[in-house]
Amino acid sequence: MELELSLGDSLAPVKATVAPTPVLTPTCMGDEEDLELVLGVRAARRDEQDDQTTCTQSSEEAMEGEEDETRPHGEASVESLSFPLFVSSAETGSANSEMCTRGFDVNTRPADGGAEAGRPSSPSSMQEVSTRQQVADQEAADDEENGGGGARKKLRLSKEQSSFLEDSFKEHSTLTPKQKSDLANRLNLRPRQVEVWFQNRRARTKLKQTEVDCEHLKRCCERLTRENRRLQRELAELRGALRTTSSSYPPLYGLHHLPAAAGTVFRVCPSCEHSKVVAAAASESFSPRVFAGGGAHAAITAAAAVSSPAAGSPPSPAALFGARRPHFGPFAAAVIPPVLRRQPSATS
DNA sequence: GGAGCTACCCCATTACATCA
DNA sequence: ATGATGTAATGGGGTAGCTC
Numbered sequence: 001m002e003l004e005l006s007l008g009d010s011l012a013p014v015k016a017t018v019a020p021t022p023v024l025t026p027t028c029m030g031d032e033e034d035l036e037l038v039l040g041v042r043a044a045r046r047d048e049q050d051d052q053t054t055c056t057q058s059s060e061e062a063m064e065g066e067e068d069e070t071r072p073h074g075e076a077s078v079e080s081l082s083f084p085l086f087v088s089s090a091e092t093g094s095a096n097s098e099m100c101t102r103g104f105d106v107n108t109r110p111a112d113g114g115a116e117a118g119r120p121s122s123p124s125s126m127q128e129v130s131t132r133q134q135v136a137d138q139e140a141a142d143d144e145e146n147g148g149g150g151a152r153k154k155l156r157l158s159k160e161q162s163s164f165l166e167d168s169f170k171e172h173s174t175l176t177p178k179q180k181s182d183l184a185n186r187l188n189l190r191p192r193q194v195e196v197w198f199q200n201r202r203a204r205t206k207l208k209q210t211e212v213d214c215e216h217l218k219r220c221c222e223r224l225t226r227e228n229r230r231l232q233r234e235l236a237e238l239r240g241a242l243r244t245t246s247s248s249y250p251p252l253y254g255l256h257h258l259p260a261a262a263g264t265v266f267r268v269c270p271s272c273e274h275s276k277v278v279a280a281a282a283s284e285s286f287s288p289r290v291f292a293g294g295g296a297h298a299a300i301t302a303a304a305a306v307s308s309p310a311a312g313s314p315p316s317p318a319a320l321f322g323a324r325r326p327h328f329g330p331f332a333a334a335v336i337p338p339v340l341r342r343q344p345s346a347t348s
Numbered sequence: 349g350g351a352g353c354t355a356c357c358c359c360a361t362t363a364c365a366t367c368a
Numbered sequence: 369a370t371g372a373t374g375t376a377a378t379g380g381g382g383t384a385g386c387t388c
Contacts, residue, residue: 367374
């Protein structure tokens with residue numbers, strides 16, 4: 001037995017199986033607890049990226065040459081901030097302790113001459129050139145160490161770095177190569193680190209959103225369960241009334257005096273007892289009116305069509321799938337908003 | 349058109365740092 | 369000291385653009 005409900009100002013009807021177990025479609029959104037599910041996670045596509053700069057490790061050396069020109073000296077940027085990371089090892093924990101003991105900071109872009117160990121950038125100095133070489137050598141040695149099965153270094157970004165990345169993420173949750181290299185330059189990180197940070201940040205956003213969605217569906221399910229119980233009670237009462245009245249009146253004409261609800265039609269198929277709430281009132285609570293003898297499945301189907309959204313607009317997925325696929329688990333594929341899933345390219 | 353390459357993404361997982 | 373938590377980093381798999 002199915003009930004098609006329209007709860008409140010719900011945008012889409014909610015189809016729920018009445019018995020034996022309440023099941024709901026994941027379309028139960030749009031009520032007063034509606035949540036904004038659309039996130040601009042995938043704002044920038046590759047085809048929008050005019051800058052074809054490659055940002056892999058291997059290309060970082062290629063970028064070094066232009067670094068000093070692209071970096072906005074004197075501009076208000078994170079670089080102009082006094083990073084604890086670059087100034088003192090006291091606040092950044094073991095990573096900087098490692099920096100002290102090993103002579104370089106694993107949090108900074110090693111081959112970058114910009115800000116090593118608390119020293120402001122002075123691109124033209126010979127000392128820096130020599131330091132760069134040392135850093136590059138150290139990086140190479142470090143890479144060997146990692147490749148040789150050494151422990152993976154765990155880096156902690158400074159608060160300034162994190163907050164700057166956070167601000168960038170608020171503006172755009174994906175990166176163009178240019179944005180990536182700019183951020184890497186400003187924060188003295190490797191482009192790969194910036195890229196990974198954005199990936200992890202998107203994952204965290206999605207996880208949080210999933211939790212919110214689950215919570216919403218849980219509330220939705222609880223409400224529908226309550227509604228389901230209430231409707232079952234009413235159904236039982238109506239069946240009792242039907243039996244009572246049909247014993248004293250002819251079955252086709254005996255039900256007009258039953259309580260009516262505003263805007264709600266409740267049809268019971270006499271042959272199979274397949275019933276459906278056809279059009280619910282704006283209010284969630286209603287008392288069904290029973291039409292006996294209206295009876296054929298065709299009538300019910302037609303009535304269900306009436307309950308679909310505005311004429312001319314396509315029927316809701318619940319209405320479309322209802323006939324063929326009456327039961328939806330609460331955590332079907334549609335639980336994850338499609339916008340958060342990988343979207344096909346417009347060109348494909 | 350298809351193969352190869354590159355870059356990017358998501359996803360699951362690992363590994364480390366920090367905290368209670 | 370230890371388990372829980374947060375998160376940087378890694379690796380796999382998929383997709384798209386480009387070149388040959």
